Amino acid sequence: MLDGTKIKLRALEPEDLEFLFQIENDSSLWEYSATQTPYSKFVLKQYLENSLRDVYEAKQLRLVVTTLQNKTVGLIDLFDFDPKNKRVGLGILIAATENRQKGYAKEALDLLTKYAFNHLDVHQVYANIGQGNTKSIALFEKAGFKQIGLKKDWNFYNGKFQDEFLYQLVNYQVEK
Numbered sequence: 001m002l003d004g005t006k007i008k009l010r011a012l013e014p015e016d017l018e019f020l021f022q023i024e025n026d027s028s029l030w031e032y033s034a035t036q037t038p039y040s041k042f043v044l045k046q047y048l049e050n051s052l053r054d055v056y057e058a059k060q061l062r063l064v065v066t067t068l069q070n071k072t073v074g075l076i077d078l079f080d081f082d083p084k085n086k087r088v089g090l091g092i093l094i095a096a097t098e099n100r101q102k103g104y105a106k107e108a109l110d111l112l113t114k115y116a117f118n119h120l121d122v123h124q125v126y127a128n129i130g131q132g133n134t135k136s137i138a139l140f141e142k143a144g145f146k147q148i149g150l151k152k153d154w155n156f157y158n159g160k161f162q163d164e165f166l167y168q169l170v171n172y173q174v175e176k
Contacts, residue, residue, distance in 0.1 A: 086123035131163040
């Protein structure tokens with residue numbers, strides 16, 4: 001179910017520690033993740049050990065995006081899972097520039113969105129995307145997400161406030 005034609009999504013493994021360490025400590029990505037400080041390997045190792053918690057308990061799910069040849073290329077997350085209101089947030093990162101623009105993110109987004117609708121029984125999936133992140137905006141729009149809001153001066157980064165769009169995909173908009 002979480003296998004596509006180009007990628008597959010899998011649970012985090014202890015072997016992902018170094019990849020996670022590189023991603024979480026790449027300050028050029030902090031703008032997109034609201035990270036403010038680096039993470040130690042110790043903290044990330046604890047995170048990996050606790051990642052076995054059920055999505056209903058943890059209210060989040062982080063999966064690794066790999067090629068069909070098992071090369072790790074990124075991460076995709078469900079966050080703020082709200083079963084009562086049947087919604088969940090989604091974020092994605094394809095780490096290395098050379099792995100972008102190959103369809104990996106689109107396929108991962110499609111797989112996890114369908115998983116959320118069909119197995120977590122959510123009614124909507126949403127994403128928060130900075131106004132300047134044009135590649136993510138294009139990705140989510142291509143996947144059928146609609147811009148439904150603008151949060152003015154929402155994030156403070158590099159000495160200035162930046163707007164953030166709210167994108168949403170409602171279940172009735174998706175082919176099952």
